[in-house]
Amino acid sequence: MAVIDGRRVIAWTPYGRRRTYSILIKYLQRDVERGLIDEVWAFMNTDPTGQEDDVAYAHELAEQHGWFKLKHRPEGINLGRLPKQRYTGLAYRYMTDPNSVYLRLDDDVVYLHDDAIANLVRARLEMPAPVAVFPVIFNNAICSHFLQACGKVPMEWGEVKPYCMDPTGWANGPFAVKLHELLLDHIERDAVEDLYLYQDFPLAPGTQFSVSCFASLGGTYAGLPKPGVLVPDEEESWHTIHQPLATGAPNIIRGDAIVSHWSFFPQKPFLDGSALLGRYREIAEKL
Known part of the structure; x- marks a missing residue:
């Protein structure tokens, strides 16, 4: 069993897109094989039609790897006609083991x-x-703000304010292209640690933050009035606004953990028109 400091580590993803998840899974497999991750869960958050290839890929992975598990929306819960992104908060009903650390990762x-x-x-x-607790997420507006404050990302590209939907950090496609180019350059010359932040940064309770990747504790969900049931059920507002305000404890960005998040929807045309995803795929294929 893979453990870190005596705790099981379960990496999970609201799953929907083979195109990018096929890159992420290479890293998750690497870290399972290194003994850092115990299980990988795909919380199936796909449409009933039009995503047959995405669904088939997840089932293939489950057949290939004993450590890869499919999780489905709990039965009998009808949230009405909501966009599928709103269903991801239901996944925490599976995360009530107080001895586990849960690592959430977007499928991109x-x-x-x-x-x-x-x-x-x-x-x-x-x-x-x-x-x-968040890593330094490349292509996350608030992380870009701190990367600029620490001199890692040039201000000349456009200043990013500490707001999760900052017009530059969240919606500006050319800025996102430059960010990915900067990180890829550091990956390709084995210099990613040069991008570490000088310290960890606290996020004042109530600060909305894009939850592309974070670590949380099973005990947090086990201790809720109904274990694993988030109120409100939208996971980003629960983890970054509601619950930090309720506890008074700031969330934290960890300065020495770096991941890359591909895209927010306003950036998509610029990123999809570049060769950057192919570069990420080549790096992952070499693991």
Whole structure:
């Protein structure tokens, strides 16, 4: 069994897109084989029609790997006619083991630095008070703000304010292209650690933050009035606004754990028109 400091580590993803998840799974497999991750869960968040290839790929992975598990929306819960992104909060009903650390990753996280999982999980265990401990997520507006503050990302590309939907950091396609180029350059010359932040950064309770990747504790969900049931049920607002305000503890960005998140929808035309995803795929294929 893979453990870090005596705790099981379960990496999970609201799953929907083979195109990018086929890159992420290479990193998750690497870290399972290194003994850092115990299980990988795909919480199936797909449409009933039009995503047959995506669904088939997840089933293939489950057949190939004993550590890869499919999780489905709990039965008997009708949230009405909501976009599928709103169903991801239901996944936490599976995350009530107080001895496990749960590592959430968007299905378009396309890079995990060698030390990202170990550093993030150890930070999570050292700091039990925050609801969520985040890595430095490339292509996350608030992380871009701190990367600029630490001199890692040029201000000349456009200043990013500490707001999760900042017009530059969240919606500007050319800025996202430059960010990915910067990170890929560092990956390709084995210099990612040069992009570490000088310190961990706290996020004031109530600060909305894009939850593309974070570590949380099973005990957090086990201790809820109904174990695993988030109120409100939207996971981003629960983890970054509601629960930090309720506890008074800031969430934390860990300075020495780096991952890359591919795209927010306003950036998509610019990123999809580039060769950057192919570069990420080539790097992952060499693992």
